[in-house]
Amino acid sequence: MQQGTPRPGDAGGDPAARPGRLGVGVVSGGRVGAVLGAALRGAGHAVVGVSGVSERTRERADALLPGVPLLEVPEVVRRAELVLLAVPDDVLPGLVAGVAATGGWQAGQLVVHTAGIHGVGVLAPARAAGAIPLAVHPAMTFTGTSLDLARLVDCPFAVTAPGPVLPVAQALVVEMGGEPVVVAEEDRATYHAALSHGANHVVTLVAQARELLAAAGVADPGRALAPLLHAALDGALRAGDDALTGPVARGDVGTLAAHRAALAEHARRTGSDDVPAVHRALARATADRALARGRLGADAVARLLAVLAEPAPGAGPGAGPAGPGDDAV
Structure with a gap:
């Protein structure tokens, strides 16, 4: 964001008195839609309607x-100068086509969706009716409460739009407090896969680590993990693969074999193979990345991959020297 760009709520008079204020219709009032609608309202836009039928x-x-009145989708679209489509990714194409089939889109109307995987191509039926297509995706998880409004400040938003109206999408993001990051139409799937792989799968990893610590008798797994995970995440964000630590990055074959045996026993007790399966896949990926970056030699990686082969070996000393370094964990 450029220096001096005003934030929603900054000094400078009533936000509603700023030029270019729009009537915003929110489809639907889920966690993302309600929060972004509130952020746009805080920037002075008028929210003219929100759709949704559940009690929540x-x-x-x-x-x-x-x-703000709760309305059916066609009425929200009819009233709005800016329609915010905050629906699940797979629902979006049918919704856009359905509104188009009933003649609901209006020429000059801004149609903004928040689906990470889609660019503006999914809005083609609205664009054919003269609407202006914008794709704006916040790189953030939402609780659906007012706490999310503070988290929008400096939050990156992926922005995709036709060149002439790209500044409009960027301005909307800035008004919501975010940082616009331009992502090309053809790169949206890769962008969204990166976020999902990083954010969603880290939750799975942490949940699995908590489960194992609990099985080992640790009374408060979250507290035990917190310092290590915060340090690991900070290192990975700053240094990428250079932050790799642990037995795979060191080439500690014996430790890896003992880990596999322990995880196989955990799977036997719980009746679920998800933890050893994920561990095996990520250990293989870690070994490959350590090899590619010169952290380990080909022989050391071959020994690691042999330990990771099916079936899980029993605990015991492994062969071969340790790799470089003596990092913790």
Whole structure:
């Protein structure tokens, strides 16, 4: 963001008095839609309607968008100068096509979706009716509460739009407090895969680590993991593969074999193979990345991969010297 760019709520008078304020319709009032609708309202735009039928949607709208009427989707679209489509990725194409089939899109209307995987191609039926297509995806998880509004400040938003209207999408992101990052149409799937792989799968990894610590008798797994995981995440964000530590990065074959045996026993007790399967896949990927970056030689990686082969070996000393370094964990 450029220096001096005003934030929502900054000094400078009533936000609603700023030029270019729009009537915003939110489809639907889920966690993302309600929060982004509230952020746009805080920037001075008028939220003219929100769709949603569940009791939770009604409660969320009352909390984040008080006074905004709950309407059917066609009426939200009819009233809005800017339609915010905050629906699941797979729902979006059918919704856009359905509104187009009923003649609902309006010429000059801004149609903004928040689906990470889609660019503006999915909005082609709206664009054919003269609407202006914008794709804006916040790289953030949402609780659907007012706490999310503070988390939007400096949050990266992937922005995709036709060149002439790209500044409009960027301006909307800035008004919501975010940092616009331009992502090309053809790169949206890769962009979204990166976020999902990093954010969603780290939750799975942490949950699995908590499960193993609990099985080992640790009373508070979250507290035991927190310092290590915070340090590991910080190192990975700053240094990427240079932050690799642990037995695979060191080439400690014996330790890896003992880990595999322990995880196989855990799987036998729990009746679930998900932990050893994920461990095996990530250990192989770690070994490959350590080899590619010169952290380990080909012979050391071959020994590691042999230990990772099916079936899981029993615990015992492994062959071969340790790799470089003596990092913790």
